[in-house]
Amino acid sequence: MRDLPALLARWLPDGRAEGREWTARNPRRSDRSPGSFRVNLRTGRWADFATGDKGGDPVSLAAYLHGLRQAEAAWRLAEMLGVRV
Secondary structure (H helix, E strand, O other): OOOHHHHHHHHOOOOEEEOOEEEEOOOOOOOOOOOOEEEEOOOOOEEEOOOOOEEOOHHHHHHHHHOOOHHHHHHHHHHHHOOOO
8 A cells, every 4th residue: 555656656747745645637538627536545446426436455456456456466467566466
């Protein structure tokens, strides 16, 4: 979780921290302005309130953003963070 802000800045570079949340445009759809796509910086829970897409952790967010299955997203995230599995 400590690396979450850096991951979000990389994955959602047009976003910004607003209190306890990262607010950005959803890159998976034609989202014109930030606001409906948010990630909780403490818990990693995320949601697109315009579409109802949501998840409970950074792995599910990585899977969603990059079109991967959960296991593949977990593997790539671990590699990115230098975690041995």
